[in-house]
Every structure is written in C-alpha cells, then in structure tokens.
Amino acid sequence: MKNTSGSNPPLREIARPTTFIESRRLSRRLGVELVLASETFQHTGSFKFRAAYNLASTVPQHEIITASSGNFGQALAYACSLLGKKCTVVMPTTSAQVKIDAVREYGGVVDLTDVRVKGRNERLAEVALEKPEAYTASPYDDPLVIQGNASLGREICESGRAFDFIVAPVGGGGLSSGLIEGVRQSGKDHGTTVIGAEPLLANDAARSLRAGRIVKNEVEPMTIADGARTVSLGENNWRILKDGIGEIIEVPEDTISEAVRTLYGLANVKSEPTGALSLAAIMTRPELFRGNAVCCVISGGNVDPKVYCDLLGG
C-alpha cells in the first residue's frame, strides 16, 4: 500500500534544504558574524512543512485534522496531498482569504468557524468526534512535530559552519525545542546554544522559564508576530526547553517591525513578522551576540502585502 507509513519517502528526501543567506551589511551593522537560515523558501513558505510532513508521513491514520489560521494548516494540507491523505483545517472565519485559498489550493478541506461563537479548539474537538479515525495534530505539542523541526537543527549544525548561537522564534515552542533536539542529534554540537525570540506582548515562555513551570497567557496575545500568538508552550516542548534553551529574549513590537524592514533593506529577504523575531532579538540584546557566530532562523515568509507594506512604511 502506498500510504502506509513505512513506504513514504522520509522527510530528508522531501523537505527543501534551508537557504543560508549572508549579508555583509547586516553583519557589520549588528557587529556579529551573522548567517540567516531562511525557511521562507521551504515548501508552503515556512519551516512548518518539516513538522507537518514528518507527522503526516509517520502516523498510520489516513486523515489528519488540525486547527490553524496560519502556516501549519497550509503545511499539513500540502504534506497530506503528497501522501494521498485527507486533511481538514479548522480556521476562523476571520482568516485572511489568501490563507484560506492556500489551504484549499494545497488540497485541504477548510472548516470555517466563527470564533466569536465557538473557539477553534472547541470546533476542532467536534470535528474529531465526527471523524473518530482521524489523527488530531497539534502544530507544536507533538513529538513528531518536534522531530520534524529537528531536521532544521541538524542541517544548521551540518552546514560546515560552527555557530555560537542559533536564534529562533518561540510561539508554542515547536521550533525551538526541535532545534535543541536537532543540535543534540547532529553530533556536531560546537557548544551551540539555542536562544528563543518571543514577543514581549506574548512572553509566556520567558515567564515560564523564570517560574520553572508553564505559565499561560490570559488570552491570545495580539502581537504582530501572529505565529507567536499562542496561549502557552506545549508540554512536550516545555520538557525540552526548560533545561535546553539558553535564554528567551523578549522583543518589543517596534523592534519586530524594524527587523522586517532591515531584512528587506539589507538582505533582500521577505519575512513575515514572526520570521523576523530572531533578528529582532539580536537587535534587542546586541551585547549578548557581539563578536559571535550567529545563525538566525527566518521561520517563514507568508505575509499579506497590506501588512507587509504597513511595516515597510512604503
């Protein structure tokens, strides 16, 4: 059978290698030896494809459901289409039309829910009851997600460059925990420390580290970095992050915008706000990085033109 998990091509054959980008002007400006690892050219435009494909190709279920207004939904829809599996993505009715269209173009079924009436997770639970044979996928809190994202950490460590730091955005913790795992798995750990970049407006992960336990946001925080609007870290992520992450830098909103503009102006990189969080973290705490070799993960590039141009001020 084509779609049993054993016969699917592994992630390493399907995911695109990350794109390493150097900008002399950016490095000089920041006083660090900077390399961007851009996942903006990954399938579906963000690192989420790594997690989605690893999950969808490993679980035996032939149908996968998730709730996502953003990159994970597109990534899962595309991964499932490659694997001949069915996929339903619960999305708020307020989602940007381009994101709804993208999920559909990748072959996913969009289940629109009015979040003023019924929460996304509540609707997802209903769909799960309607489809008892489907696998319900979390965008971050799943060992298969973490393992998929670990592939990026391995690639960075195996790139032939010795980094002191890898900086990456933190939302639910799927990427940062995956990077920590990937660095460990690479066997090429040059003392590389993974640093998280979190919006100050959504600083539950930083507060969790300080408290030594998962601290949740009261409500979904309205940071411009929409990929980091999670209410809390996942349990699976926390187990890795609590001892594995070097630090979490809390980034003001203005600095996120500045980082988007800087990537545009000095590196020709189109980044979504969440993707620019890692550069924004370096701008927020330059003294931590100065003189070091830093890999800055640009996690995704999917951003509406209107939002992007507001940020560019163009």
Added chain:
Amino acid sequence: MKNTSGSNPPLREIARPTTFIESRRLSRRLGVELVLASETFQHTGSFKFRAAYNLASTVPQHEIITASSGNFGQALAYACSLLGKKCTVVMPTTSAQVKIDAVREYGGVVDLTDVRVKGRNERLAEVALEKPEAYTASPYDDPLVIQGNASLGREICESGRAFDFIVAPVGGGGLSSGLIEGVRQSGKDHGTTVIGAEPLLANDAARSLRAGRIVKNEVEPMTIADGARTVSLGENNWRILKDGIGEIIEVPEDTISEAVRTLYGLANVKSEPTGALSLAAIMTRPELFRGNAVCCVISGGNVDPKVYCDLLGG
C-alpha cells in the same frame, strides 16, 4: 603584491552560488517546470557583482571608474573594496539616496552629476581625463563583464537540472550574453536555449534582432524595470546575442508589475522590477514554455520600499 591581478582570489571563490528556488504553486499556475535562480542574495543584491568582481580582479589598474545609478555601481564599489582598489561611481543627483548610501557604504566614491546639465557619460569622460590611470568600466559592454556573468550560466548548467530554457532580463545585454557563454563553457548544454526578457517600452534588443544590427532607443526609456533603461546593446554583447539568443520577449509594463506581485505571493521572493522581467516574459508568452523545464533568472532584489509597495498594491 596583494593587488596585482594574478594573486587575487578568483570569482568562483568569492561570488555566492546562486540560490535555486522552487515554487510548486508558481509552476502549477504557469504550467511549466519552473526553477528560479535568484541573484537577490548575491553580494550587493544582484548578479552584477559577478561582472564587477571579475573585471576589477582582472584589470591591472588600481582605480576603476564607472557611471551607474543602480546595481553595477554598488557591485563595483564592493568588488574594489575586497581588492583594495579605488572606485568612483558617477551617479545622477536624482539617484535614490539609499543607492548613493550603498555605494558609499561599500567604500566607493560617489561623483554626483546633474544630468539636466551634463549627461552621465559626458561626466564619466571628464572623470576619465582627470584620472588617466583609471580603468573605465562599462556595466555590460566589456568581455570581462560577460565572462563574469558567464559564471552564472555555468552554475545553472552544472546544478544537476536539465533546463530547456534559461530566461533572463536584457538591458545592455551583459547578463544574457554571459549566460550564453556560460552555457557553452559548461560542456553540459542539454539543448538549453537562452531567452531574453525585455520591456516592450525599451525593446531595442528585440528590434535589433529583427533588423540584424544594433538598433538604439531614441532616449533612455522610462520602463519601471530601471535596470533595462539602456539606450542600446553593447557591441561585445551583440556579437554573442545576434546568433546565440533564442528569442527576445517584449514584456508590457503591467506584466512586469504582475510578476513582482507573483514572486511575492507565490514564491516569497523580493524582486526588483528588472529582476521580475524573466517571469513576466513567461507570463507574456506561456505557450512557448508550457511543459518545459525553465530556469528563470531573478537578476536582483534592490528596490525602494515605496516603489515596491506601489507594485504590490499593499
């Protein structure tokens, strides 16, 4: 001596390899097997660095002068800074401040000229008289420029992909003639045809091909693709293009804008208008490419936010 031409590191050690980007959605939309070869992450943000470094590292002169309001000026300034050579770039007083700043940041001297009073080339001739020991560099009409750009053609042919077509913008003809040379030099010519993409508003190269001799524009044409605002092909370029190029596609301005938006929306690529000409050519003549393997050269990414956002309509 450090700066004699023999001891400089060769271009292949200094230029960044081109970035190959695939977009499933873009390929499906166009009905071609499309790969982008993006030079937007090349040093100084465009392919021009290949030409500039090859020229600056080969000529024995220790000072190089040129006239450029755009990418060649930045590229030459940076190439000269790497080689410890002096560089002066004649630029119109009306140049965008970011471009003037970039040349200076790369270590070049900017010679501003009011083009209402004195043409760029007239001013360049004056500077050449003032600096008799300097080499005057054309951004396209020089065998060393063509040879530098040929490195991109070789890379594309040696990438392990067999392309039916390579599509690239045509201004003075430096890139397209270089690609033709590179394809020949690679020894891996899979019947690959180089196709030019020229703004309809600046179609001197297409008219030259039809006439069998160089035909010039009356004035500098005001296409949005500012890298293609050349008055005519260079002699060195024409010698290669007249028999070597498969065709030149004349692209309407609206299609250039649409290609910029498409690269943004479906491939996360930030392209300047000239860089999007090659995709625009495929959109203009889709029947020529349908079902074929096409490499589309995105020649550069340097564009002011204001211009870019006007194009995105964001």
